[in-house]
Amino acid sequence: xxxxxxxxxxxxxxxxxxxxxxxxxxxxxxxxxxxxxxxxxxxxxxxxxxxxxxxxxxxxxxxxxxxxxxxxxxxxxxxxxxxxxxxxxxxxxxxxxxxxxxxxxxxxxxxxxxxxxxxxxxxxxxxxxxxxxxxxxxxxxxxxxxxxxxxxxxxxxxxxxxxxxxx
Amino acid sequence: xxxxxxxxxxxxxxxxxxxxxxxxxxxxxxxxxxxxxxxxxxxxxxxxxxxxxxxxxxxxxxxxxxxxxxxxxxxxxxxxxxxxxxxxxxxxxxxxxxxxxxxxxxxxxxxxxxxxxxxxxxxxxxxxxxxxxxxxxxxxxxxxxxxxxxxxxxxxxxxxxxxxxxxxxxxxxxxxxxxxxxxxxxxxxxxxxxxxxxxxxxxxxxxxxxxxxxxxxxxxxxxxxxxxxxxxxxxxxxxxxxxxxxxxxxxxxxxxxxxxxxxxxxxxxxxxxxxxxxxxxxxxxxxxxxxxxxxxxxxxxxxxxxxxxxxxxxxxxxxxxxxxxxxxxxxxxxxxxxxxxxxxxxxxxxxxxxxxxxxxxxxxxxxxxxxxxxxxxxxxxxxxxxxxxxxxxxxxxxxxxxxxxxxxxxxxxxxxxxxxxxxxxxxxxxxxxxxxxxxxxxxxxxxxxxxxxxxxxx
Numbered sequence: 290x291x292x293x294x295x296x297x298x299x300x301x302x303x304x305x306x307x308x309x310x311x312x313x314x315x316x317x318x319x320x321x322x323x324x325x326x327x328x329x330x331x332x333x334x335x336x337x338x339x340x341x342x343x344x345x346x347x348x349x350x351x352x353x354x355x356x357x358x359x360x361x362x363x364x365x366x367x368x369x370x371x372x373x374x375x376x377x378x379x380x381x382x383x384x385x386x387x388x389x390x391x392x393x394x395x396x397x398x399x400x401x402x403x404x405x406x407x408x409x410x411x412x413x414x415x416x417x418x419x420x421x422x423x424x425x426x427x428x429x430x431x432x433x434x435x436x437x438x439x440x441x442x443x444x445x446x447x448x449x450x451x452x453x454x455x456x
Numbered sequence: 457x458x459x460x461x462x463x464x465x466x467x468x469x470x471x472x473x474x475x476x477x478x479x480x481x482x483x484x485x486x487x488x489x490x491x492x493x494x495x496x497x498x499x500x501x502x503x504x505x506x507x508x509x510x511x512x513x514x515x516x517x518x519x520x521x522x523x524x525x526x527x528x529x530x531x532x533x534x535x536x537x538x539x540x541x542x543x544x545x546x547x548x549x550x551x552x553x554x555x556x557x558x559x560x561x562x563x564x565x566x567x568x569x570x571x572x573x574x575x576x577x578x579x580x581x582x583x584x585x586x587x588x589x590x591x592x593x594x595x596x597x598x599x600x601x602x603x604x605x606x607x608x609x610x611x612x613x614x615x616x617x618x619x620x621x622x623x624x625x626x627x628x629x630x631x632x633x634x635x636x637x638x639x640x641x642x643x644x645x646x647x648x649x650x651x652x653x654x655x656x657x658x659x660x661x662x663x664x665x666x667x668x669x670x671x672x673x674x675x676x677x678x679x680x681x682x683x684x685x686x687x688x689x690x691x692x693x694x695x696x697x698x699x700x701x702x703x704x705x706x707x708x709x710x711x712x713x714x715x716x717x718x719x720x721x722x723x724x725x726x727x728x729x730x731x732x733x734x735x736x737x738x739x740x741x742x743x744x745x746x747x748x749x750x751x752x753x754x755x756x757x758x759x760x761x762x763x764x765x766x767x768x769x770x771x772x773x774x775x776x777x778x779x780x781x782x783x784x785x786x787x788x789x790x791x792x793x794x795x796x797x798x799x800x801x802x803x804x805x806x807x808x809x810x811x812x813x814x815x816x817x818x819x820x821x822x823x824x825x826x827x828x829x830x831x832x833x834x835x836x837x838x839x840x841x842x843x844x845x846x847x848x849x850x851x852x853x854x855x856x857x858x859x860x861x862x863x864x865x866x867x868x869x870x871x872x873x874x875x876x877x878x879x880x881x882x883x884x885x886x887x888x889x890x891x892x893x894x895x896x897x898x899x900x901x902x903x904x905x906x907x908x909x910x911x912x913x914x
Contacts, residue, residue, distance in 0.1 A: 299903065300903065300904075301911075319668055322672055323899055324641075324897070329669065340674050344681045344685070359613040362602060362611070363610070365610060366608050366610055368612070370614055380614045383619045384619065386692060387623050388622070388626070390626055390630060390685045390692075394629070398636075398682075401674050404673075405664075405675065406664060408664060409664040410659075421648045422477065422479040423899065
């Protein structure tokens with residue numbers, strides 16, 4: 290299927306183009322941006338990133354591990370220290386807190402790698418260093434008959450260049 | 457209406473680099489990494505030499521014992537723990553700038569967050585060295601880890617030293633993750649423009665980053681969540697470090713004010729270190745367009761605020777000691793101000809509590825040389841703060857018969873000096889290998905400004 294690439298210089302134009310392309314029923318859209326712009330990201334997909342689930346799972350695993358580790362170790366070989374109970378919740382809360390942050394942070398990083406598909410090292414054929422300069426790229430997959438319509442849509446929103454990419 | 461020109465084939469799109477307009481921000485900020493002067497190599501060489509000298513002293517100390525470090529009754533936490541606390545404090549500005557200012561949407565952080573994050577990582581690594589250096593039998597340092605040993609014995613989680621182990625290792629890990637995640641888009645920018653060894657390095661480190669919507673969405677969310685996690689973490693780390701002291705019953709240590717007092721002090725010294733490092737960096741690499749006086753002024757405001765908190769804590773400690781009616785506390789604080797460590801105490805009070813008040817004046821906040829001198833004074837003052845707390849506390853406990861006086865030894869001076877070289881060495885290497893200013897974040901602001909200008913023109 291042919292893909293058509295439009296190059297933009299500003300996030301507002303990019304977002305407007307994407308919104309209209311989506312309104313016309315095209316769903317296979319990939320956007321390249323030189324920096325984070327929420328208007329562009331929300332135009333492509335308004336749903337929040339799934340990374341948050343990873344943070345939650347990591348944080349919960351951390352707090353459970355923190356309390357389980359300290360309580361089990363303190364009771365596995367009991368040593369009386371300063372007349373305090375073996376299962377002393379206040380000091381163990383510190384360990385549980387630190388592990389919540391540690392596991393939560395590491396899982397967030399893992400979520401980023403998975404959700405951002407960062408282990409796919411091979412770059413897309415349409416990727417160009419200009420997207421890490423200051424240009425925005427919008428790639429839409431379509432049927433051959435839709436190429437003229439998409440081209441005029443992209444140009445109508447101020448595309449600097451429009452390129453047909455044969456697959 | 458004239459029909460649009462036909463779409464170009466893909467072959468036409470893949471053009472030589474000269475056909476597209478590279479970003480000025482990219483050129484300027486990647487430019488910092490290019491070329492090295494004789495001065496750079498001389499400074500790096502000096503740092504490496506000092507690290508080796510410190511390493512040599514440490515090997516000698518392992519052979520001879522901690523006696524050469526001036527550790528003698530009653531002071532068994534000498535300059536090593538002073539310097540450990542100092543470096544943990546320095547590590548606080550990075551996370552404050554990256555995480556807390558991110559959550560508050562303070563956009564001015566964008567030019568300084570990367571360098572502050574890098575400083576955080578290097579300062580934590582430097583601090584962590586001292587946990588191994590200050591113990592007598594360093595080959596048994598691994599006893600602090602909860603590993604299943606053959607005796608079935610576990611570590612004591614009621615000890616503040618254990619809390620410290622978990623807090624510092626979590627802080628080091630999260631700081632490295634934060635720095636790396638923030639670097640990925642910039643590493644991709646460097647990858648697209650580098651050649652040879654650097655291209656391979658940046659291609660590997662930037663993973664599969666292409667700046668697609670999915671990636672930016674995941675990146676934004678990750679930075680937000682890491683900021684949310686790092687904010688309570690940064691407050692907890694120096695609180696935990698302060699509890700190393702506050703949980704003990706040593707006069708001058710056993711105080712509930714310690715956690716907020718240490719956290720404020722850490723942010724205070726951290727910002728001072730960012731100024732000490734970034735003022736010369738800005739000058740040498742001509743980054744005035746990116747790190748403006750406005751950034752320095754905002755950091756000065758933080759320094760002023762935290763100086764007031766720290767100064768208040770100094771006064772409150774004296775007040776509490778007097779008001780408590782506890783003789784040991786009263787004597788500890790009397791000796792702090794007028795005892796054998798009076799010079800250190802007054803350096804601490806003047807450099808941290810009095811001198812920063814010149815920052816009430818805008819003229820001072822925007823006068824870069826004054827800021828530089830002040831930031832160095834604050835660094836010295838904050839090192840002495842820890843010296844005063846630790847040394848004067850330990851050398852004057854309850855029974856006058858066991859009082860003693862501590863003098864810093866040559867071995868400690870060598871290793872403490874080496875720690876500054878260790879930190880500087882990493883920073884110098886980082887400067888030439890990685891973007892010192894967050895390029896994508898600066899570009900985000902630049903593109904927004906361009907968009908506003910264009911909208912205004914229409």
